[in-house]
Amino acid sequence: MPPNSAAHDILSALEPDIDELELAPRAKAAALALKRAHPTVIITSGRRSAPDQARAMAGNIARNRQWIAQTYVSHAESRALQAWVDAHPQARTRDTIAAGLLSVMNSWTDAQKGRLSKHFSGEAFDIRPVAGAAGAEIKRTIRALPGLTKFLEREGGLIIWHAQF
Template identity: 55%
Template sequence: MPFDDKGILIWSFDRSGLASTAPVDSRGLQLGLRSTIQLQEATDFVEVWVINGGIARISALALKSGSYAILDSKLLSSSPDFQQVVFSAPGIVRITTEANSELHLTTYCSKLECQGEPSSLIQLESRRKIEAAACDIHVFHERWSKAAKSIDDLDLVDYAKEAAEVLLETHPSVIFTSGRRTIKEQASAMAGNIVVNRKWIEQTYVKTPERDSLQKWVDDHPEATTKAAIAAGMEQIMNDWTDEQKAKLSRHFSGQAFDVRPVGGSDGEVIKAKIKGLPHLRKFLESEGGLTIWHADFEK
């Protein structure tokens, strides 16, 4: 069951999509690299206090026409101190976070009268006395789905592999997270993002019959809410696709694309500039469907 306190539901899932317990320490609740906090009732005010170890983005969303839409978004820099984030907009029902390092939620409030009064906020850090394994606080998070891959593991075509080698030679700290994908791998990758945003496919891919068929399945199956269930549906649709159809959706199928783990700060800006100058680059994306994902695909 999710943690339920004063109108807030916080879910937790591990990398495989199974429920897990979110660790709590002296700094608060560890949100991971991505998290979703679901409010039980819509509100026009939310205040959170966080401790952020890197670059982070916190967004407030409303439910509109069956999908979640971002109302406001705040970008935070790294700081050892508490940072206050306030959203004031009608219809807030969800808060999402993305971070390139650990992000801790220390307090939360969805009532205007408790603004700026830490003593009246939910002190999640006080729950650290509960054993982590038995703690009933859950955060929905999806850490980067796979461990770092070597360039050979990416199984890229020659010119995309050459670009990856150039990038790694210049920036040895770069972590590749995805290259060529099978249908099963593509379905799993998409499903992890759809769990966070039901319109992720529509908002990410160019309009084609293939894209529309996948989005239609998501729209027609509101009961499919887990990564495993959504991946199964995506895989079923794509199983009969030709190579031409796959190419219309993603160059991951043909080994013409790779993803790298986003990096914040000035180092990230330098790496992005290098990616944009790689040989045979066709397109570089910093986000897909509202989620921070660094994707580069190539053409020769």
């Protein structure tokens, strides 16, 4: 029997979920540390393909047409995506918006994708927000994660927890 088998069982139960996120090593270590400290925490996303990123963004844009401009640092990539949204006011559904965003992203290099989001490289993950004292404790843990470079509690006015490494 391995030493500290209860802890080993907990980590074994957590790792498949974390592995499915396809995180880069530093982000994966942080996700595991977060799950160790708060086993009920739900990590909602990790590495994303361009279609995954477009779909994730589209859901937020459907609620707030200025979400990109209010969330991302202004650079050529974020401006191109916001320009597509502005030029297509008839695009209101998540699927239509995602298809439009993807049409912009499809020509991007990995470097361009990386300027937009660390999700493309697996260096970011999102966490389901938790309210109250439990949420405050989870946020304290997130802010103390080794290698954390950015923690957002809101994106474009929406409550979304985003940890980046």
